[in-house]
């Protein structure tokens with residue numbers, strides 16, 4: 743079973759479809775029972791969809807890492823406060 747940290751580390755590759763089948767299965771299994779990662783995944787996917795629809799693939803590439811880092815920072819601060 744993977745952790746939220748593992749999921750966050752792999753979400754960029756997962757969103758790009760750049761993961762092995764067994765890794766994808768683990769990520770999807772985690773996603774199916776973790777509401778925190780569902781929220782993160784949904785917002786990251788929507789953000790990337792907006793960037794993709796705008797046709798800015800260069801922007802997508804340069805933005806995907808900072809987005810993941812911002813989301814992770816939010817998760818970390820959430821964990822600190824709870």
Ligand SMILES: [Zn+2]
Pocket residue numbers: 745746749772776777778779
């Ligand atoms: Zn999680």
